[in-house]
Amino acid sequence: MAYDLEEQEQLASLKSWWKQYGNLITWVLIIALAAYAGWTGWKTYQRNQAAQAALLYEELQKGVTAKDNARVQRAAADVTSKFGKTLYAQMGALAAAKSAFDNGDLKTAKTQLQWVIDNGASDEYKAIAKLRLAGVLLDEKAFDEGLKVLSGDFPEQFAGAVADRKGDILTAQSKIEDAKAAYKTALEKTGEQNPARQLIQLKLDAIGGSAKAAA
Template sequence: MAYDLEEQEQLATLKATWKQYGNLITWVLIIALAAYAGWMQWNNYQTNQAGQASQLYEELQKSVTAKDAAKIQRAVGDLKEKFPATSYASMAALVSAKTSFDANDLKSAKSQLQWVIDSGRGDEYKALAKIRLAGILLDEKLFDEALKQLSGEFPAELQADVADRKGDIFVAQAKLDDARKSYQVALDKATEKNSVKQLIQIKLDAIGGSVESVSK
C-alpha cells in the first residue's frame, strides 16, 4: 500500500516516538495492569476474610446464647488471631469482655477491652471499649485511670456516654460540681432517641440539679 508524503511523515514520527518512548510506555502499562491485578486480588482476599470472620462471629453468638464459656473464648481467640483486621474481631472482643464482666472476671474483661483499644479496628469500637473499661476502673475505684480512658476525642454519637461516665466518676470522688457539669454536657449531647437520657436526668437531679439551678 502506497502512502502519500504526509502519511509517510506521520509514520516516521510515530516510529521515532515509539523508539524513544516505547519501553517507557510498555512499563507504564505493565505497572498499571499489575496494580489493577493486585487491587482485585486484595479485594477478593478482603471479601474472603470477611466471609470467614462472619461465620466465626455467628458461632460466637451461638456460644454466647448457649453460655458455653470455652467455645466463646475459642471463637474470640480465632477471630483475634486470624482476622484481626476485620470489625468482627473487635465486636467479638467486646462481647467476650461483657461475658467476662457478667461472670465477675474483671481481669479478662479488661484484657479484652484493652485489645480493642490497642489492636482493634474502627474508632467506634475503640471508643466503646474505652467507655466500658472506664466503667470497670470506676468499680475498682481507680478514678484517675478511669478518667484517663475518657480523655481525647470521641465520635460525636458517643460523646454523651463519655460525659455521663465522667459524671459517675466525679460522683464517686464526691466532686459534685464537676459531676453536675458532666451530666449536663451528657444531656446536651444526648439525642432524644438516646435510651439513657432519662437516667442521666435522674442522676443529675439526685445530686441537686444543674450547676445553674444550684447557684440560684
C-alpha cells in the same frame, strides 16, 4: 508508488518513535496492569478475610447464646489474631469482653476492651470500648484510671455518654460538684427523646443537682 512511499515514510517514522518511546510505554502498561491485578487481588483477599471472620463471629455468638464463656473467648482469640483488621474482630472483642465481665473475669474483659481501643479501625467501636472499660475500672475503684480513659477524643454522638460516665466516677470519688457538672453536660448532650436522659436526671437529683439547671 506515491502512496507506497508515503506509507513507507509513516512506517519508518513509527519505527523511530517506537524505538525512542516503546520501552517506556511498555513499562507503563506493565505497571498499570500490575496495579490493577494487585487491586483486584486485594479486594478478593478482603472478601475472603471477611467471609472467614464472619464464620468465627457466628461461632462466637453461638457461645454467647449458650452462655459458654470459654467458647466465646476461644472464638474471639481466633478472630482477633487471624482477622484483626475486620469489623468482626472488633465486634467479637466487645462481645467477649461482656461475656468475661458477666462471668466475673474483669481482667479478660479489660484485655478485650483494650484490644479494641488499640487496634480498632472504627472510632465508634473504640468509643464504645473506652466507655465500657471506664465502667469496669469504676467497678474496680480505679477511678483516676477510668477518668484517664475518658479524657481522649470521642465522636460527637458519644459526648453525652462520656459525660454521664464521668459523673458516675466523680460521684464514686465524692467529688459532688464536679459530678453535678458532668451530669448537667450529659443532659445537654443527650437528645430529648433519648431514654437515657431520665436516668441521668435521676442521678443528678440524687446528688442534689438542680433539675432546672439540667433542663
